[in-house]
Ligand SMILES: CC(=O)N[C@H]1[C@@H](OP(=O)(O)OP(=O)(O)OC[C@H]2O[C@@H](n3ccc(=O)[nH]c3=O)[C@H](O)[C@@H]2O)O[C@H](CO)[C@@H](O)[C@@H]1O
């Protein structure tokens with residue numbers, strides 16, 4: 469959210485002075501507009517004014533009344549001026565509506581963050597196309613900018629041009645932005661090829677229980693990286709070896725650890741063989757980009773990769789991030805739990821096949837379009853239409869596996885779907901120590917969801933959903949699952965403190981409204 473808050477006194481008791489308030493307001497309007505993915509003309513239309521007026525406001529060349537600022541804030545759903553501290557955002561859902569129409573899947577959070585980190589390897593210009601406008605991306609962009617990287621959004625707010633300086637100023641790193649994302653850990657792989665010593669703040673992220681970084685450190689050690697954890701940050705020391713070939717076995721088939729090791733391998737001369745690599749969607753996105761940079765990678769989509777790295781990468785490239793299977797699952801779930809017929813367009817089918825096969829076993833009727841290629845020319849997409857279906861509990865438990873398996877980030881959606889099904893479903897989240905518990909909030913909406921232990925949920929259905937007030941759990945996917953269940957729940961529900969959803973979804977509530985959902989945003 470982009471806001472000017474009332475100035476806070478500095479330690480000396482004086483108020484900080486904004487040098488050019490009009491320019492400041494203009495840049496806030498521009499960034500809020502771009503965050504919404506609107507052109508100046510589209511914003512002008514919403515405000516019944518001209519594009520040139522918006523242009524002047526954004527340039528800081530026009531006086532703006534408080535009334536106009538309030539209207540801009542309403543049009544962008546982002547208060548440009550607030551009094552006091554930051555406000556919290558809540559959703560009011562009028563549930564029980566049938567949805568209809570088509571909704572397209574956006575590009576993925578996890579692909580985007582990997583690509584942003586990988587852009588550090590390139591001395592040329594990287595242009596990432598169709599980047600999702602989500603908070604997780606903003607955080608990494610903020611971190612990149614803080615160390616001297618030039619990251620510029622295109623005027624339509626969809627593409628990001630990245631130019632990396634000769635020297636990164638890691639001392640100036642935006643610690644606050646870095647601490648709020650786990651993906652900062654993926655700076656290690658590219659950095660070790662660039663600097664002999666560096667400090668990085670600890671990685672943060674959702675509250676999912678303990679998530680180890682040990683596999684990253686083990687996987688990067690053969691590249692000469694030694695990391696010690698000091699108070700609040702990682703201290704990396706690199707001992708350079710020659711350009712000899714390396715063979716690395718990952719102790720976990722994790723997505724970001726695979727990406728980190730691929731990036732380390734890409735930034736050095738020599739061939740690195742990586743075994744037990746994750747072939748998941750974001751890893752493939754990363755590999756496709758690195759190939760454009762001239763890094764040959766054999767085995768993309770398998771668990772053994774051979775990366776033919778290059779110490780000097782300098783290429784001007786354009787890469788389109790591919791579609792998000794987790795968003796696809798989220799949108800399909802919206803249709804399923806509301807018993808609606810909707811079409812979810814641009815579903816990356818390779819990464820949804822097991823989910824769809826499991827849903828078919830549960831009685832879901834759906835139809836698939838012919839396949840077509842994503843903008844990256846590599847990922848296969850289809851449109852999936854779900855039809856209202858009588859769902860039954862699957863015979864076997866539902867559990868995730870590293871790709872090709874049911875995606876762990878898609879598992880939470882199966883809890884809401886199982887709650888709609890006749891019978892009892894065991895959902896086993898062996899991966900995360902603390903994600904399953906957040907799904908017990910579905911009981912507030914009438915579901916029978918029992919936590920058997922930290923990893924297993926027994927879900928009995930079908931549920932007669934009813935509206936309730938729930939505070940958003942501090943975990944992205946469970947938060948969205950609860951919102952989707954509220955769409956199914958007759959009556960009024962309130963989901964409080966929903967900012968976490970913007971970490972991984974762009975304008976989710978507005979897009980659901982376009983399908984016929986009744987969701988209203990309000991603030992304290
Ligand atoms: C930015 C990004 O891409 N984030 C994704 C990435 O996070 P990321 O790669 O950071 O996931 P983690 O490394 O935290 O792995 C998730 C959990 O799975 C466990 N684990 C993983 C692999 C394995 O073979 N054995 C094992 O036990 C880990 O110990 C951890 O508890 O992968 C996760 C698992 O797919 C996804 O939920 C995240 O959305």
Ligand SMILES: C=C(OP(=O)(O)O)C(=O)O
Pocket residue numbers: 650651673674676877944945972
């Ligand atoms: C757990 C997730 O992501 P992250 O790794 O960014 O926390 C997620 O996307 O659900």
